[in-house]
Amino acid sequence: MFLGQVIGTLVSPVRIPILERETLLLVHPVTPAGRRSGPTRVAIDRAQAGVGDRVLVLDEGNGARQIFGDPQGAVKTVIVGVVDYVDTHEGRVYDHRERGEATR
Amino acid sequence: MFLGQVIGTLVSPVRIPILERETLLLVHPVTPAGRRSGPTRVAIDRAQAGVGDRVLVLDEGNGARQIFGDPQGAVKTVIVGVVDYVDTHEGRVYDHRERGEATR
Amino acid sequence: MFLGQVIGTLVSPVRIPILERETLLLVHPVTPAGRRSGPTRVAIDRAQAGVGDRVLVLDEGNGARQIFGDPQGAVKTVIVGVVDYVDTHEGRVYDHRERGEATR
Amino acid sequence: MFLGQVIGTLVSPVRIPILERETLLLVHPVTPAGRRSGPTRVAIDRAQAGVGDRVLVLDEGNGARQIFGDPQGAVKTVIVGVVDYVDTHEGRVYDHRERGEATR
Amino acid sequence: MFLGQVIGTLVSPVRIPILERETLLLVHPVTPAGRRSGPTRVAIDRAQAGVGDRVLVLDEGNGARQIFGDPQGAVKTVIVGVVDYVDTHEGRVYDHRERGEATR
Numbered sequence: 479m480f481l482g483q484v485i486g487t488l489v490s491p492v493r494i495p496i497l498e499r500e501t502l503l504l505v506h507p508v509t510p511a512g513r514r515s516g517p518t519r520v521a522i523d524r525a526q527a528g529v530g531d532r533v534l535v536l537d538e539g540n541g542a543r544q545i546f547g548d549p550q551g552a553v554k555t556v557i558v559g560v561v562d563y564v565d566t567h568e569g570r571v572y573d574h575r576e577r578g579e580a581t582r
Numbered sequence: 583m584f585l586g587q588v589i590g591t592l593v594s595p596v597r598i599p600i601l602e603r604e605t606l607l608l609v610h611p612v613t614p615a616g617r618r619s620g621p622t623r624v625a626i627d628r629a630q631a632g633v634g635d636r637v638l639v640l641d642e643g644n645g646a647r648q649i650f651g652d653p654q655g656a657v658k659t660v661i662v663g664v665v666d667y668v669d670t671h672e673g674r675v676y677d678h679r680e681r682g683e684a685t686r
Numbered sequence: 687m688f689l690g691q692v693i694g695t696l697v698s699p700v701r702i703p704i705l706e707r708e709t710l711l712l713v714h715p716v717t718p719a720g721r722r723s724g725p726t727r728v729a730i731d732r733a734q735a736g737v738g739d740r741v742l743v744l745d746e747g748n749g750a751r752q753i754f755g756d757p758q759g760a761v762k763t764v765i766v767g768v769v770d771y772v773d774t775h776e777g778r779v780y781d782h783r784e785r786g787e788a789t790r
Numbered sequence: 791m792f793l794g795q796v797i798g799t800l801v802s803p804v805r806i807p808i809l810e811r812e813t814l815l816l817v818h819p820v821t822p823a824g825r826r827s828g829p830t831r832v833a834i835d836r837a838q839a840g841v842g843d844r845v846l847v848l849d850e851g852n853g854a855r856q857i858f859g860d861p862q863g864a865v866k867t868v869i870v871g872v873v874d875y876v877d878t879h880e881g882r883v884y885d886h887r888e889r890g891e892a893t894r
Numbered sequence: 895m896f897l898g899q900v901i902g903t904l905v906s907p908v909r910i911p912i913l914e915r916e917t918l919l920l921v922h923p924v925t926p927a928g929r930r931s932g933p934t935r936v937a938i939d940r941a942q943a944g945v946g947d948r949v950l951v952l953d954e955g956n957g958a959r960q961i962f963g964d965p966q967g968a969v970k971t972v973i974v975g976v977v978d979y980v981d982t983h984e985g986r987v988y989d990h991r992e993r994g995e996a997t998r
Contacts, residue, residue: 479710479727479728479729479762479763480725480726480727480728481696481712481726481728485614485670485671486614486668486669486670486671486675487668487669488585488638488665488667488668488669489665489666489667489668489669490637490638490663490664490665490666491663491664491666492629492638492662492663497662497663502583502638504585504614504668504670507725507726508726509726510693510694510712510726515725515726516725517584517611517619517620518584518585518611518612518613518614518619519583519584520583520584520585520638521583525700529669529670529671530671533698534696534698534700534710534728536762537762554583554640554641555583558700558705559698559699559700559705560698560699561696561697561698562697562698562699563696563697564694564695564696564697564712565694565695565696565737566693566694566712566737567693567694567737567738571694589822589878589879590822590876590877590878590879590883591876591877592793592846592873592875592876592877593873593874593875593876594845594846594871594872594873594874595871595872595874596837596846596870596871601870601871606791606846608793608822608876608878621792621819621827621828622792622793622819622820622821622822622827623791623792624791624792624793624846625791633877633878633879634879658791658848658849659791687918687935687936687937687970687971688933688934688935688936689904689920689934689936715933715934716934717934718901718902718920718934723933723934724933733908741906742904742906742908742918742936744970745970766908766913767906767907767908767913768906768907769904769905769906770905770906770907771904771905772902772903772904772905772920773902773903773904773945774901774902774920774945775901775902775945775946779902797926797982797983798926798980798981798982798983798987799980799981800897800950800977800979800980800981801977801978801979801980802949802950802975802976802977802978803975803976803978804941804950804974804975809974809975814895814950816897816926816980816982829896829923829931829932830896830897830923830924830925830926830931831895831896832895832896832897832950833895841981841982841983842983866895866952866953867895
């Protein structure tokens with residue numbers, strides 16, 4: 479799993495039934511302080527996330543298929559939660575409620 | 583899954599039956615703005631993609647095998663859709679229709 | 687598996703039952719000398735680890751599910767042990783007991 | 791799957807029966823133009839590849855095991871084809887026949 | 895699989911039975927010439943490797959579990975062989991016998 483930031487949405491006429499019903503979001507892995515720390519991924523949204531949200535992302539195929547209740551599903555990267563807050567030894571470095579609603 | 587850009591084609595006398603029937607495309611992972619963000623992959627085309635297209639790529643073996651309907655298939659990376667457009671907080675950063683047809 | 691350093695905690699109203707009962711920790715992969723060597727991961731804590739601890743992390747879905755005794759669990763990254771010490775050809779480069787108790 | 795370049799061979803008294811019967815080659819992932827684009831891998835050769843060859847590499851365990859016809863085999867990275875040529879929007883950037891036979 | 899260099903050992907009171915019986919080694923992926931080429935991994939030693947040895951590492955969970963003869967084992971990264979020598983187009987770039995016995 480990784481901590482991500484939703485940076486965009488993607489529309490594609492995907493021909494796989496299980497993907498056609500889903501919202502596809504572009505996600506950057508980020509450090510606790512919000513700096514990008516890996517290549518962009520495309521994730522299926524299962525947490526009503528929006529652009530700007532900090533999210534928890536599961537990136538393993540078998541686990542992702544189980545979330546969908548479909549052992550045949552061709553899915554791998556799934557947003558499983560919007561993050562409320564992140565604490566480090568420097569204190570609270572991210573708090574969802576302080577973001578306001580502008581970017582959702 | 584990742585957002586990719588098709589950058590080339592590859593021809594190889596592969597001896598695995600399931601791969602012999604497929605078009606192999608070279609794909610770069612890209613950021614929403616189109617900058618390369620990871621190492622080149624070789625993907626099987628299941629979306630009639632062409633060089634220059636922005637595509638959605640599934641890179642997990644079990645999911646890929648299910649797309650092919652063959653639990654024994656030795657496949658991992660599959661192009662599952664040509665992307666129509668990508669939106670970020672900066673607006674629409676990619677639109678397939680504005681590319682014209684020159685590169686397909 | 688990789689050697690990690692716990693750098694923070696994360697709270698998210700995750701809707702997957704198996705994750706709701708768990709503590710989620712942010713972990714950096716580190717070199718033996720403690721330098722960060724890869725992107726941040728979110729791990730489930732199975733070793734009573736705290737911020738600042740050096741830990742052993744298992745990052746493979748099937749293995750992680752077996753630790754949880756649940757073949758249906760959507761888990762991938764698990765902290766399986768707090769590290770006592772690390773030895774290289776330069777001698778002992780990390781010793782948990784010398785850290786004191788301040789950060790646990 | 792990725793595009794690779796064979797850069798060497800490796801000899802090791804591996805105690806796993808399925809690996810003892812195989813040639814182990816060192817492979818660099820490369821861009822279409824031949825620049826290295828990722829860490830070196832050790833691959834089992836199933837395509838009579840030699841040092842200097844551009845190859846197609848499958849790097850997924852379940853798929854690799856199916857190539858070997860052995861569901862118990864501990865294999866992951868397999869060279870499945872020597873590449874004949876690579877085309878990009880800049881034209882043919884690699885052609886196996888122009889390499890001559892010097893490096894095989 | 896990858897070519898690695900053993901750089902240290904790690905001691906951790908891991909609570910997973912299969913790991914408690916094993917030696918855990920820290921390994922750097924390296925190029926044929928011995929330069930580090932990826933993040934440090936923690937591997938289970940199945941080849942009597944020591945600090946300084948060049949080794950062959952298998953990093954895939956299902957394959958690793960089969961080596962251990964335990965489909966339930968939570969293992970992923972395993973040292974399967976100590977490397978005798980590595981040849982590239984520049985000749986023999988590594989020879990285990992020339993290292994002497996000092997570091998084992």
